[in-house]
Amino acid sequence: MEKNARGVRKGAWTKAEDILLKKCIDKYGEGRWHLVPHRAGLNRCRKSCRLRWLNYLRPDIKRGYFNKDEVDLIVRLHKLLGNRQVFRIWSLIAGRIPGRTANDVKNFWNTHIQKQSGESRCRGSKPMITQTNIIRPQPRIFSKQHVAPANWSKELNKPNELPKIYPKNTSSTDHHASSSKTLKIDGRDENPKNNKRQPIIPPPLEEEEEVDECMRWWGNLLEITENGDGILFPQEDQVPIMEPILSPGFGDQNGKDYGVEDGIILSCLELDVDVWKLVSLDDH
DNA sequence: AATGACTTCAACCGCTATATC
């Protein structure tokens, strides 16, 4: 077995190592990865332990072929996020597909989709896609009479931040306090030498095309749902690719948001465009 | 059956982001 300069094991994991790591995570929980090798009694680096757990040992990992709707979602989201050079693209996409890891999605993209320009196949020539049901949001019209939450315009006017959309029952301040995850549009230079991350300064809102504003909104939606807010789990045979999150200004004309009425959660997305058109494969 | 080419994906590496002091 190969070892690095510090004598730490590298390469494929053995069954015994997997068991040790799993026992350790079961006992201490995920996180504090720098402590894991010692706790587990493994001669591995923290990165290796983390990766092994997240990509292989975690109990909710879904293995096997990607089904048709997973592929469809990957292609659409990659088109949407990839075109805009969104940082953390693979983890964002993976966050939309239960049981799939960022590494899985990335590998799948590199080996299947990218090479075959949209056609997904398994080894050799056998098709690898199976059909399952998915839940898609019903596209709706976001009328001008809908009123944004009180702080919405403030959010839009922050010079160095993208405006954020908050799920129901969460104020913007709550969200700022609790969420450290931010979706950023990468400002990388074409020249790799200058490839340092730049502060993101979006152009003034009025200069953007309507569709760009919607793209931004959609990006924020992805960020929020990644935190697990507002997730609705569908029936077992359905893939929850969209969660019920209220859009900005989804309220009555008095500006009062509504999401729960008579105990029923309104599970819809309100957009002024059809998201499924937005992420569609057609360039029209 | 042998073997070379090709494909896949688990794992590594280098980097940036974030947290803590």
Add this chain to the structure above:
DNA sequence: AGATATAGCGGTTGAAGTCAT
């Protein structure tokens, strides 16, 4: 505010599996 430690990401690699001849 700056330094350091830790976490997490995307790009890449290479061993192992599969296919074609």
